[in-house]
Amino acid sequence: MSNIDWQPRDEVHPLFSRPKSKRPGLLVILGGLVTTALVLGINVGVNVLTGGDFDPIGLYVCFLIPIAAILMGVAAGFGYSFVSWRRGIPVSIGLVIVVFVLQAGAYFLALYADYHLVGPIDKRTGEATPFLSYYNRVTHGITQQGLLCHGTSCHTPRKSDQVDYGRRALEILAFAAGSLIPLLIVGGHEYCDRCRVYLKREKCVLWIRAGSPILNTKRMNHDQLARYGKLQGDAKRAADEASAAIQFAIKEVDPVAFEEAVYYFRDPNVVQNNIGAWIEIGMLYCPRCQQGILKFYACTWGEEGETVRELRLEQIITPELTRVLLQDPPVTE
16 A cells, blocks of 8 residues: 555645634633542542551552552543533643643642541540551551552562652652543544634545455466556556545535545445455544544554554545544445
8 A cells, every 4th residue: 555646635624623712711720620629539539438557549550650649640530531522622732731730739729628537636645646647657658558459460569768759759759640541631632723622533435446356466377467466556556546636626625526536435345355455544523613634544464463543644625524434324235
């Protein structure tokens, strides 16, 4: 497929670029704080019920990976991503920084809640324990409880202030960074600045054969190889012509010509499992204005039978052309 004659790749239209205009992310922050309060509230509740002997967020794998802090961060950050997606609020660098700082602060707030509910009284002296003393005590005990360790290669690390506070810092970073994962996933989607919504997910809408059936050429004679090569060339030329017709209809903004160009390629059955090469065309579109993007992929089979897809071309299409592809495909026999 590397020898298909593709036209130069178009630049992405400014409509789908990251918006320069500022839009308040207050709703995103509020949504994330709700899920953060829920997750950390459960963690504090478990800690209180066990009398401070078990802190779920302090679970590690082999005394090194703060797995619980990462997973709790992901769960806490779900609210940020959900509101951003549903309300069409773009993810900016500033918003990511604010969320990171808020999540780190929420971690300390949960620790302070633990202090008020579990740690104000020293069990040995019966006197109130200052917060800094309580923080120092639980930090030194962070590697002694709730550790997940499997295998004989794991061992308890040497105890020291540097190790304990380094592990505490790692736990804070893991929770705050984990909270960013859902938000960054949403922020990676294309965005329509005109309508302020994220585009619908990409789905394959067209399939074009660009090769002949795969045959064993080792036992072919010269004439058979020549005929097989001619079949490959014919399939490639047909794919080039079909791709050129589709691109021409897009540039001319001609819905009739576009519908004719894509008519025979809307059925995935045109690409059979034994075809050596084909073109897949995926579409993303704005659910409001219905302006879209077509992505042309050159596809072949890998050495282990997997599909290898390489993005070759992106083209903006108008709402009229998007609606053609959103219609039910024709029934082919």
